[in-house]
Amino acid sequence: IAQFSDANIVTVYNFEVKDSTAYLIMEYVEGTTLERFLREHDGDLTLDVVAHVFSSIAHALEVAHSHNVLHLDIKPANVLINRQGEVKVTDFGLATLADANGTGRAGGGTIGYMPPEQMRSEALDVRCDEWALASLTYEMLVGDNPFFARDLPRAAAAIENAELVLPSLCWDDVEEGIDDVMFYALDPDPAERYATVREFDEELMPYLGDVKAGKAELSRLVNGVDGEGEDEDGEGEPAPAAPRVPFAEHLTPRVMAVVARVVSVAAAALVGAVALVNFPAFGPGVFSNPVFWGLLAAVCVLAAIKPHVGALASFAILGVSLTANGAYAPGILLFLGTVIWWWFAARGSDAPAVAALLGPLSGAVGFAPLSPVVAGSLIVSVARAAATAAFAGLCALALGSLGTSGMIDWNAPMYWDYATMSGAVSAGSNAVADPDAVASAVLSSTGIGAQTQTRLGGMLLKPGTWCVFASWVIAAAAMSALSRWGMSRKVDVAAALVGTVVLVLGVCAAAWAANPASWTPPSTMALIGSIVPGLAGVVLAAVGIPDKIRQ
Missing domain, CATH: 1.10.510.10 (Transferase(Phosphotransferase) domain 1)
Structure with missing residues (x-):
């Protein structure tokens, strides 16, 4: 029942x-x-x-x-x-x-x-x-x-x-x-x-x-x-006010399904658009190509009907797009990671798909840790929550290798058209519209594939990257385990607070790993990027949404 x-x-x-x-x-x-x-x-x-x-x-x-x-x-x-x-x-x-x-x-x-x-x-x-x-x-x-x-x-x-x-x-x-x-x-x-x-x-x-x-x-x-x-005694006293209906009670199965699909479509559209815009076969006139719009519409329809299928399609296409641009390491890792994650953790389930899709959507504006927070809040299975957080970390690495070289923010407004930006440098200074922006993203004219793989290698060699990656997996697993153990609003709030602390400790550990001899606090943006998603999980838990959605 x-x-x-x-x-x-x-x-x-x-x-x-x-x-x-x-x-x-x-x-x-x-x-x-x-x-x-x-x-x-x-x-x-x-x-x-x-x-x-x-x-x-x-x-x-x-x-x-x-x-x-x-x-x-x-x-x-x-x-x-x-x-x-x-x-x-x-x-x-x-x-x-x-x-x-x-x-x-x-x-x-x-x-x-x-x-x-x-x-x-x-x-x-x-x-x-x-x-x-x-x-x-x-x-x-x-x-x-x-x-x-x-x-x-x-x-x-x-x-x-x-x-x-x-x-x-x-x-x-x-x-x-x-x-x-x-x-x-x-x-x-x-x-x-x-x-x-x-x-x-x-x-x-x-x-x-x-x-x-x-x-x-x-x-x-x-x-x-x-x-x-x-x-009932006919004394004309005013009617007692009906008790306030908790916000979570308004989340009927239909409402929750609509919200999940709206988020899935928005995220799948973003990931699919970035992948297809940079696909070499479309060339410069991508936005006038009906095939581009047809494929993007198909991804959105899949996400609307079955979010987990939309997630599979959008992430797989992004992996293929990176590989087609010569970024073999991040492209193949993302494609294989997508298939493995989907088969073992997301197949037939919308919660892992929504959590994973939130990574690129929130990471586009600097809050990628929202993905492990949502995974820990909504996924009852500890193993699936941890796997989804790990996959979100893999996606963050792939997207961060496009320019920011960081997991928390991949700066979508600057790096969504990565293939064109690389080509602009290769073609010469006359093709560069914004030299400062391009210089911050592309340091050489060796091509997008080599640049992306170089950034990914640099990220993987930094101990701080693994500190942040581990904090995402631990936060999601801890939140899921605590919520499964208690299944109450208070426990969900406590779980979200624990997740927030773990995320903050992750960026602090990364700052220490960058300079063990003389530790300096993490950047303000790194702290905000970890604290805000954690507090969002606390707010959702306080109004009872995770418990309602789990049911």
Whole structure:
């Protein structure tokens, strides 16, 4: 159940075993159960409320069924309503995984909400949950559950012989078509029911009310407010303010997916553009070449659909581009590193891809350590977090070899068109637009390949480079290990602080390694470039984003 991340399903954050006790760590829902709500507010029920409750439970079941999970115990006591009027399904205690045929078996159930096939311990499929949802919905519409009984034989007889009240007779503004929909879903024979909960949902919702209005009304009732600003005693006291919804709670799976894809597309576009602009085959008129724009668009589309595939494509193309310009060492290292990292750490997972792509994106403006910080924050596996940080370090080395000779900043505004700048020096002074800028990046006319490889060799020979590289890997691994150990907001904040300290120690160690005899503090830019990403991780942890995204 922990694989689910849906607003209508109570989140399971973790599970532990201590001594002889096994327990779940779950989301706390402040509010009430649907069972208690129906008991206390039976006279306040409206079609809008029914619509909201029904659609929320139906959506939760669709999510579970899409993961081949059957709930098998849908009932009002297992439906929670929080103070914002959100409906959440909980207690998957009887849930089972469906087999290849979509069937499973239950070890129990609740009389009144389980169909005959569940009572007979037969093979069950999604239509079992559909019947339970229909029974619960019928109870909301009619005000009674006719399937209650003292034992299973009587319950089975009640289902087979029940004289059901027509739901349309209980509401003045409901069409008779609702009766057929409900009776289809409540049929004792599963073959006569709707094939899926989605079909049941699509057929019933046109007869119910407005979902948004139902949520607002449900929130008002759960908060104990009756009528226009009056409390339950009718004394006219102002309605209590609804509790502030934590920022992390607004991060629904859809929002998180959109954010991940926006970041991935932006980073993949940057890396892909740098690689393709410098590709020798395109020549000077690269921006007027439709092939260039087609390839760049393809990289962006891949990143939007599957961030991990977009990361593979963009980094691999950059490796090929460097190699094509004669920078064989950084190009081949980057290409092979990309393939190895993707296969072992990022294949099928978006978190490592987003973390790695953030390296060039943030490194373009001097904050490349954001990549290991994000890797440590979002990746639960310590090995994958460390591998992603190591790959981010490899990318930083390759990009730094283009001119800055440093890992924290590769200065994208100056060095994105590295092949053209090298060619300008080779062609003579007349082709140089900005001699000062070019002189700072290219010191000779030996060609981009030789220059880049010389810078990379110089970086690798400096002990300080390895100090920074090691600090990235250690920071990501430590943050991931601490977060996995605690799985709480406070632990995430502590982990981010530890990561920040490790990054700062890395640049300090690099400054010492540059001159062991007379240590001087690292440059201001190096400190800022390490502290700011670390503090960004602290802020994200403080508002609960890493924990939410991990789920």
